[in-house]
Amino acid sequence: MQKVTRLDRISPQRADKFAERRAELAEAALQTLSELGYARTSLREIAQNSEFTHGVLHYYFRDKVDLILCSVRQYKARCVTRYDRVTADARTYEDLMTGFLAALAQTMRDEAHMHRLWYDIRSQTLFETAFRADVAELDKSLEDMIWRIMCRFAELTGEPQSVSPSAIYAMIDGLFQQCLLRHLSGDSQAIDQMQADVRLVISKITSSSAPPA
Amino acid sequence: MQKVTRLDRISPQRADKFAERRAELAEAALQTLSELGYARTSLREIAQNSEFTHGVLHYYFRDKVDLILCSVRQYKARCVTRYDRVTADARTYEDLMTGFLAALAQTMRDEAHMHRLWYDIRSQTLFETAFRADVAELDKSLEDMIWRIMCRFAELTGEPQSVSPSAIYAMIDGLFQQCLLRHLSGDSQAIDQMQADVRLVISKITSSSAPPA
DNA sequence: GAAAAATTTTGACAAGTGTCAAGCTTTTCT
């Protein structure tokens, strides 16, 4: 009973064009989602942020979930390699620290709206199973990204890692999320504050010390 | 041009009854929100979780925002004093640690649905200014709660505090949030994992050590 | 117990939602 649509055909020539449009519409969806949030984003609103009308969305996507899933995947692709240059360039502990903190600050300033969308969708995942797999995958990618940086820190100090990848990611993510809320609420000191906090926490984490008896 | 409604009268006798109904309906709202999430919670759905019909909501609340705000405040009242018994009872570092970790685990098991609502609404705050003040206040209360525990840790070790209240809260919140997502996704090890992570992080944080040069 | 006030239900409204099918326009193929 499966209806045959454009989505099932695999014309190798046309596939590019089709995928291109999908990406274009997914981009419009990202734009809309980051502006309005998940709860208030409608297909018509998304279409208005593109150069097409709302009907076209069902030509390129099975349904709303399919569209949003595609958007999230597209967001991910841009997101995960963002900090790797920082790791590669740093030659000293302080170099790496400064570079990492600067990258965090720049992300906060330039991509605040995209990141609030990320947190919004991740919260949706607490209720809806639909996005769960994709969100978990993206979350893992971010964790890996942070872990690469922490490994570089460990190399530069000579100390071994003692905190697990997922834990250190969760902590930095928590600090970032807190900063995002303050930043969007108009707190001009939010970014500086976060930088100081992250610096201190990393210094604590990367130094070995016996836990108290 | 302000319309006179029941909300403006201050019959000192009746005020209790009125507030009681409000609380009752706010409770139904909490129930619904924690089950469906913010995006899919409607007034009719809330009414169905109460013993009234949907129309009554506009008798007791100005609008939907008023109702949800009231719910959040009600949620807060129960939430913030939850861990204070742990602090009071503990006589040793290990006591306090065990008690705190047990309280975290119990919260995760018993109140997972309520806490996903909390994260959902906090994410809404990234887009909407309506809840911002209340969310910030509740967030601060939770921060204070965590800080009281950390102060007790500091007392028991004799070491001074070095990480700011907001930073330590953000980190533990991050760990809790990560655990919540795993827990709701069916990961049976999520709680144990969180306990181990929190234990390690607190031990790192509460021990003094010079940051690397 | 009747009048007045408070409470609750009912039903409607205008607006917005995801979805889809029919038709129009453009591109592609032979």
Add this chain to the structure above:
DNA sequence: AGAAAAGCTTGACACTTGTCAAAATTTTTC
């Protein structure tokens, strides 16, 4: 150039949403 396919628009559908007013009911007051 003509036929066929792909791309896109339009308009409708069934349904849900927040809001509100009028009526029905219960409670209080005198």
